[in-house]
Amino acid sequence: MRSCDEDMVFPAGFAWGAATAAYQIEGGWDADGKGPSIWDTFCHAKGKVFQDHTGDVACDSYRLWDEDLKCIQQLGLTHYRLSLSWSRLLPDGTTRHVNQKGVDYYNRVIDDLLASNVCPMVTLYHFDLPQALQDRGGWQWPEITKVFDSYAQFCFQTFGDRVKLWLTINEPYVCAKLGHEDGLHAPGHGDLGVSVYLVGHNMLRAHARAWHSYDTLFRPTQGGQLSLALFTDWAEPWDPSNPLDVAASERYMTFSLDWFAWPIFVSGDYPPEMKARVEANSRTQGLPFSRLPQFSEDEPSIKGTADFFAVNYYTSRKVRPGPTPPKSLGFEGDQQAVGEMDPSWPVCGISWLAVYPEGLRKLLKYIKDTFGNPSIYITENGLSQVGAVELDDSQRCSFFHATWMEVSKAICEDGVDLKGYFVWSLMDNFEWSDGFGVRFGLFHVDFSHPERPRTLYRSGTDYAQLIAKFKGRSGTEH
Numbered sequence: 310m311r312s313c314d315e316d317m318v319f320p321a322g323f324a325w326g327a328a329t330a331a332y333q334i335e336g337g338w339d340a341d342g343k344g345p346s347i348w349d350t351f352c353h354a355k356g357k358v359f360q361d362h363t364g365d366v367a368c369d370s371y372r373l374w375d376e377d378l379k380c381i382q383q384l385g386l387t388h389y390r391l392s393l394s395w396s397r398l399l400p401d402g403t404t405r406h407v408n409q410k411g412v413d414y415y416n417r418v419i420d421d422l423l424a425s426n427v428c429p430m431v432t433l434y435h436f437d438l439p440q441a442l443q444d445r446g447g448w449q450w451p452e453i454t455k456v457f458d459s460y461a462q463f464c465f466q467t468f469g470d471r472v473k474l475w476l477t478i479n480e481p482y483v484c485a486k487l488g489h490e491d492g493l494h495a496p497g498h499g500d501l502g503v504s505v506y507l508v509g510h511n512m513l514r515a516h517a518r519a520w521h522s523y524d525t526l527f528r529p530t531q532g533g534q535l536s537l538a539l540f541t542d543w544a545e546p547w548d549p550s551n552p553l554d555v556a557a558s559e560r561y562m563t564f565s566l567d568w569f570a571w572p573i574f575v576s577g578d579y580p581p582e583m584k585a586r587v588e589a590n591s592r593t594q595g596l597p598f599s600r601l602p603q604f605s606e607d608e609p610s611i612k613g614t615a616d617f618f619a620v621n622y623y624t625s626r627k628v629r630p631g632p633t634p635p636k637s638l639g640f641e642g643d644q645q646a647v648g649e650m651d652p653s654w655p656v657c658g659i660s661w662l663a664v665y666p667e668g669l670r671k672l673l674k675y676i677k678d679t680f681g682n683p684s685i686y687i688t689e690n691g692l693s694q695v696g697a698v699e700l701d702d703s704q705r706c707s708f709f710h711a712t713w714m715e716v717s718k719a720i721c722e723d724g725v726d727l728k729g730y731f732v733w734s735l736m737d738n739f740e741w742s743d744g745f746g747v748r749f750g751l752f753h754v755d756f757s758h759p760e761r762p763r764t765l766y767r768s769g770t771d772y773a774q775l776i777a778k779f780k781g782r783s784g785t786e787h
C-alpha cells in the first residue's frame with residue numbers, strides 16, 4: 310500500500326515526527342523535587358560548555374509544554390519523540406523515592422499528545438544520568454544495569470498503558486565516546502581506551518535487561534515495541550579503488566554502528582574485527598586482558614533485544630587508514646581509521662556537520678543488508694544554523710528536500726522497510742557543549758525572552774506541507 314507523489318513515495322502509516330530530549334528543552338532543573346543530573350553538574354562547572362551556557366531554563370518546556378504542543382499540532386506531526394528526565398522522576402535514580410510532580414508532568418504530556426492524535430515515542434535515557442548514580446560510578450558501575458532496569462520497569466508500569474514506542478538509550482556511542490573518552494560531554498572523563506568500552510558494554514547490558522523485562526512483564530498486556538537509538542556517520546573510502554581505504558571505511562562503521570548493532574541484531578557479541586583489534590592492542594600495551602569487556606553467559610542475552618532499528622543520521626565521512634597506534638592510544642588507535650569531510654560537501658558552520666543527504670540512503674541500505682532487513686525508524690536527522698539566524702532558512706530547506714528525496718529512494722528503489730522519520734529537532738534548544746550557539750529547530754526559540762517564544766522557520770513550513778501531503782494520501786494509521 311503506497312502513496313506516490315511525482316517524485317517521492319512513502320508507505321501508508323509512515324511516522325512523521327520531530328524529536329527533543331529532556332535536558333535540552335525542559336529547564337526547571339531543580340523544580341518541584343527534581344534531582345540533579347550529570348548535565349546539571351557539568352554545566353554548572355565553568356569552562357565546559359560554550360560561553361558557560363546551561364540547560365537550567367533552556368526552552369522552559371517544563372513550564373511551557375502547552376507551547377510545545379501547539380508547535381507539534383502546527384506541523385501536523387503524527388509522532389513526537391521525547392525523553393524522560395530520569396532524575397525528575399526518580400531524584401536519586403532509584404525507585405526508593407518517586408517524584409510525583411515529575412510523573413504528573415509526563416502524564417500530561419503523553420495524554421495531551423494522544424488527545425491530539427500524536428503518537429509518543431519515548432526515550433528513557435538521553436545523556437542525563439542522575440548525579441546520585443554518577444556518584445556511585447555511573448555507567449562504569451556494573452550494578453547500573455539493574456538500577457536502569459528498575460527505572461525502565463517503573464516507566465513501563467507508569468506510562469506503558471499509553472506509550473507503545475520505547476527507546477531505552479539514546480546513542481550509547483556518543484555517551485561512551487564523548488562522555489568518557491573525549492571528555493566533551495558529561496561526565497567529562499577522558500581515560501583513553503578503557504572507560505569508553507566499559508560504558509558501552511554496560512549500556513548494552515542495561516538495554517538488554519530492560520528489553521527482556523518489557524518482553525516478559527509488559528508486552529503481553531501493553532503490546533508496544535522497544536529498541537535503542539544508534540548514532541553513526543556514514544563512512545565511505547576516500548579512494549574506492551584503494552583496498553586500504555575500503556578496509557578503513559569498514560572499520561569506521563565497525564567501531565561506530567556495528568559496535569552496538571552487531572551484538573543486538575547479529576551475534577550477541579561484538580564484531581569479530583573489533584574484538585581482535587582491541588585485544589591485540591591491549592596485549593601490545595602489556596595488559597593481561599582486552600580493554601573490550603566480554604559478555605557473560607549468566608546474564609540476559611543481548612541478541613534479539615530490539616523490535617526495530619532506530620538510527621540517528623547527520624553526516625558522512627571519507628575515510629582512510631589512521632596511523633599505527635603508539636602504545637598509549639585509545640579508541641582511535643584501535644579503530645585506526647581517519648574520517649574527514651569531502652571538500653565538495655557544503656558545511657553549515659558546525660565543525661562536524663557537512664551536508665551529504667546521499668549518505669543517509671547508503672546508510673539505510675547498509676542497515677538493511679547487514680542487519681537482516683529490519684524495520685527502521687530514522688529517529689534523528691537535521692541540519693543546524695550557527696551565528697546569524699535566518700527564519701527564511703534556505704540552506705536547511707534545500708537540505709531537507711534533498712534528504713526526503715533520498716529517504717524516498719531508499720524506500721522505493723532499495724526496498725528499505727522504513728517506518729518513520731523524525732527531524733532533530735522540534736525547536737532550537739540546548740545543543741550540549743555548543744550551548745545555544747547552534748540551532749537545529751523547526752521552530753526558532755528566542756532565548757533572550759522570558760517567555761521563550763517559538764516561531765516557525767521556513768523549513769518547518771516545508772515539513773508541515775510534506776506531512777500534510779503524505780499523511781492525507783496514505784491514510785496514516787498509528
Ligand code: BGC
Pocket residue numbers: 330333479480483540621689733740741749
Ligand atoms: C543527539 C542530540 C543532539 C543532536 C545534534 C544527537 O547526537 O541525540 O541530542 O542535539 O545529535 O548534535
